[in-house]
Amino acid sequence: MKFGVGQPVRRVEDKRFITGRGRYVADHAVPGQAHAAIVSSPHAHARILGLDVSAAAAAPGVLAVLTGADVLADGLGGIPPLFMPQNAQGPFGYRTLRPILIPDIVRAVGERVAMVIAETPAQARDAADLIEVDYEPLDAVVTLEAAVAEGAPAVWPDCPGNVSFSLTHGDPAATDAAFAKAAVTVALRLENNRIIANAMEPRAALGLYDAADETYTLYATSQNPHGFKEMIARDVLGIPATRLRVIAPDVGGGFGAKADCYPEDALVLWAARRVGRPVKWVGTRSEGLMGDNHGRDQLVHAELAADAEGRVLAVRARALHAIGAYHFSAGVAPLLYSLRYIPGVYAIDTVDLETRAVFTHTSPLGVYRGAGRPEAIYVIERLMDELATRLGISPVDVRRRNFVPPARMPYKTQTGAVYDTGEFEALFDKALALADWDGFDARRSESEARGRLRGRSVAYYIEHAGIYNDRMEIRFDPTGSATILAGTHSHGQGHATAFAQLVSEQLGIPFEAIGYIQGDTDKVMIGRGTYAARSSLIGGSALKLAGDKIIEKGRRIAAWKLGVEPDEITFDAGMFVARSTNRSMHMTEVAIASFQARGVPEEFALGLSAAATYSGDVPNYPNGCHVCEVEIDPETGAVELAAYAVVDDVGVVINPMIVEGQVHGGLAQGIGQALLEHIVYDPDSGQLVTGTFNDYCMPRADNLGPLAMAHHNVPCLTNPIGVKGCGESGAIGAPPAIMNAILDALRPLGVAHLDMPATPSRVWAAIAAARRAAA
């Protein structure tokens, strides 16, 4: 089937992007729109003693200057976190509320202090520079260890010690016992570097207010427009949600950072009401680096106990995980997953895991591609290599001795995950073959002949894909074509194509005629957007269930039209066939009949449509193996990816071309985290050091090397279409694969440990230190 499931169908959304006709928020221009600029805090922690806006207010083109005092005067609320552990029977955390403009104390560089609205963007920016804020700087902490140190300045006075909550898993006493009897134990201190999504489209917001109807419209760079609507209407503006429409048009990438609303999304709506004009704000890259949610930033002390053959007996971990100055967005989620997936794909009977949520004077930490799974897999995969090194066995053997075998599926981990499927060892062997693992010695000799060090690694990831329920609708029109109304939200993932493939195949209707609507809260009844690799599972399964309802209703309509009983009707490949006769009707004809102006039996109601909900309460478990070879120049510390092979199990594939792009894109972000990317704050002043793309190093085409990809797909058993997620996989598997390969290359020189990112200067310094120690 040319457009069916499994085909590399060209994306229907591409034409507007390749011709420059995409419409992102910043591209929207509405009549009379004014422009906003934000004044940000230059201090990590300071009290606002005074704020003089008179010069700004008098500047050319300025329509209004708004401050935290105005927010308070207008009775606007702050932005709460999406959830706290206590909302899910977890421990009680210190809940914060983030003001949309700060009236009193700033708690991070980049906090929004004032907003200027002017006729042009340049006038708004010019006037913003005229605002004088009198700050009393206060002591700040930006690193995890400093934040939990004795006597550290408190980000929140009511939360001394800066720990909001701690989460635990496992059995400490059993773990102690396992460590006591272990033949070997290993321990690591691992930093999971703070990074940032950096979607290429900076965030933007355009707010409209209709004074006659008292309604608001927001154009938002959002992965989740209904979530924005709910939070802004309920928590910030305090209006019935019926008065707010949120539209997420073309959105230029999200990766988690656009999953929930930011102060600017509410500010433009409020400002539009205040000035009586539409107000548009378009963020700069530096504002994004400073003020978008960051990701990761975790410090773990991890230990592993094993028997003499390398079978893992227990894992213990104590982590600190930064949450920044506020609990914000789904920022709690990474902590949950960072513990739950530490066992990875291995049968580990005993664990004792703890993580603490730590406030720091920095931008909040949110969900970023993988959200906790990269942290978890990094811990276990680094430990496995450490164990192999200690025992003097190969990283292949140590993993092989610990995999959960297919015979034990469904397998429940000690942290409560239930893996339905997974052929870990078979996939592993496929990856080793793809990478020519056994031919490594020759390649290493060749590298050494050129003065380069060569190292290799094999790492295995598993991930939790899908969360929450969602609703999808299929709606026919009187001409017989169908439109998908999606609760999910594509911002690069190709849903308009993949979902149409599913519907075309199930209902037997022409792919080309299927319409697609998403991202508008007035058009789509409810949706939760796209993140956590959820949309193939939840959107796809809900579409399947909606399609089942369409077929069921279609059967009754066909029976009516063909004059037979509904149970006489069979459906296959788009045709309703009356078994006892030679008569049939196509789905399109049935749809047209359902819209007849006369004669439709009342019980059918008018038209043909169906909505269905699917819940992600049971996630799926994509998994796979990364085999990496690096080449290192010992004179410069530069690391090159010499070879990289990935084999994934992503279940049933809807569109292989899209899956390949998702895996490859995730991989590039994982490579970025391992080798290049790092959000750095100055530890003393709390200043953001990496505030531009000159300082924050993004992966480029010439940073990536050859890549071999293959699949070992095992259909998921817990959802009706057999899919597993694919969006986060690459970002989870790559960091441990790369770091383990680098360490494999450097261990002969005496380098025992390295943290991410493995920049040339860090690698060079590690080599130099090892040489000094050996001398």
Add this chain to the structure above:
Amino acid sequence: MSVELKVNGRAVTVDVEPRTTLLDCVRDELGLKGTHAGCEHGVCGACTVLLDGQPTRSCLMFAVQADGYEITTIEGVAPQAGELDVIQDAFCEAHGLQCGFCTSGMILAARSLLEREASPTVEDIREAISGNICRCTGYGQIIEAIQLAAERMRGQNAPASPSLSRTEAVR
């Protein structure tokens, strides 16, 4: 101040402040929204346009400096309205884009490369697009798209059937 520009083969006169960047001029004065601001400091390449065929950061240049150059934006790439050129078609065929935000700059960088090098190696392609950041694709399918376009431009392959057209409403 008044500036005369030649954009996508058409002569236009715009009235801009001296500090207006070519990027803002193209987007806001000429309404060509396919050129994107990704970093405003000349690193990411989302704002790439061609000046006399050379890929150029329109965010790092004032509109007044562009006087006298032939400016090509993504809107000027297709031979006719509603059609695609070979590179655009290859980006779709090879799935060389996801969110689409960097795509205009990528296609223009590719066009510049293929105009001077008909048979680029993978390394040539990596080099040519290494000034353009893509956060979605990991570049693999972009490189494949450019290889495919090069192959087709060399006449070794017929273009694929015309791209699909269908109704779609996402906004």
